[in-house]
Amino acid sequence: MSSVPVSLLGRAFALLSVFTADRPSATLSELSRHSGLPLSTTHRLVRELLAHRALERDRDGRFWIGLRLYELGALSPGALDLRERALPYLEDLVEVTRHNVQLAVRDGLEVVYVERLSAVDAVSILTRMGSRMPLHATGVGLVLLAFAPHDVQEEALAAPLKRFTSRTIATPKALRTALATVRRDGYAISDRQIEPITHSVAAPVRGSSGEVVAAVSVVVPVETATDTVLPAVRACGRAISRAMGWRS
Structure with a gap:
């Protein structure tokens, strides 16, 4: 696994990069594990990304790429x-x-x-x-x-x-x-x-x-x-x- 980014933006991108065509959704623990970020950091970043509609959460507690990122892309x-x-x-x-x-x-x-x-x-x-x-x-x-x-x-x-x-x-x-x-x-x-x-x-x-x-x-x-x-x-x-x- 590559080194964990130091900057806030780098960590956010590391988190978003967990999502792929083969892994369109992930739990909080999966996001932490695949990004290499501590669980506490992952939780904090996910909360921010949800607030900005960059992530969405379903009823099962799994996270998905949000519509805001699609709009920007x-x-x-x-x-x-x-x-x-x-x-x-x-x-x-x-x-x-x-x-x-x-x-x-x-x-x-x-x-x-x-x-x-x-x-x-x-x-x-x-x-x-x-x-x-x-x-x-x-x-x-x-x-x-x-x-x-x-x-x-x-x-x-x-x-x-x-x-x-x-x-x-x-x-x-x-x-x-x-x-x-x-x-x-x-x-x-x-x-x-x-x-x-x-x-x-x-x-x-x-x-x-x-x-x-x-x-x-x-x-x-x-x-x-x-x-x-x-x-x-x-x-x-x-x-x-x-x-x-x-x-x-």
């Missing part, structure tokens, strides 16, 4: 601008495909989903808005990593590659090959890497200078042929790119 200039420009095209993509549509950006070696839309009868998936996944195991992640700076790619290749299913990319050699394929083809297909019942088809979103700033994907049931949605996904990526100021 939504004001991030990059994410806000991207989501606003992308939303009309994401809605069109849902209408065309009738599946799950996702928009994601890279944060370090993880994907952060900044938007997710789903048709009523779309297959159930794990991801949600604000959740994170490793780059190597998702369609959007493969796109973002394939076009990331060289040092980011090498860091990902050197890091442990978490396996979710028997089809998850789990070796540096396989990942290097997959990234080369994405760069050659201009899109990624993640074949049952996260769940054995879904494929993900992803395409890049470029900014005004041509750099890949995000990725868009459609998640479909495994029995759905990926080539039936690939043209629409790629068209959506190009449309959002143009809305972001990119000119081919």
Whole structure:
């Protein structure tokens, strides 16, 4: 465990960092244990965070990230601008495909989903808005990593590659090959890497200078042929790119 932060702000962030997609709620003792903060300090900070709506508490005494943090996060200039420009095209993509549509950006070696839309009868998936996944195991992640700076790619290749299913990319050699394929083809297909019942088809979103700033994907049931949605996904990526100021 890393050293406990000294400043009040550092301790508050250590506490909030306990919450993850796999651990969306926690008890007071769990917050103390996972953050490395004394129970008395944790209690004091939790009381302050509750008062400012940064945390919420349910009837069972478990704590959750509060709406105030969600409100502040939504004001991030990059994410806000991207989501606003992308939303009309994401809605069109849902209408065309009738599946799950996702928009994601890279944060370090993880994907952060900044938007997710789903048709009523779309297959159930794990991801949600604000959740994170490793780059190597998702369609959007493969796109973002394939076009990331060289040092980011090498860091990902050197890091442990978490396996979710028997089809998850789990070796540096396989990942290097997959990234080369994405760069050659201009899109990624993640074949049952996260769940054995879904494929993900992803395409890049470029900014005004041509750099890949995000990725868009459609998640479909495994029995759905990926080539039936690939043209629409790629068209959506190009449309959002143009809305972001990119000119081919």
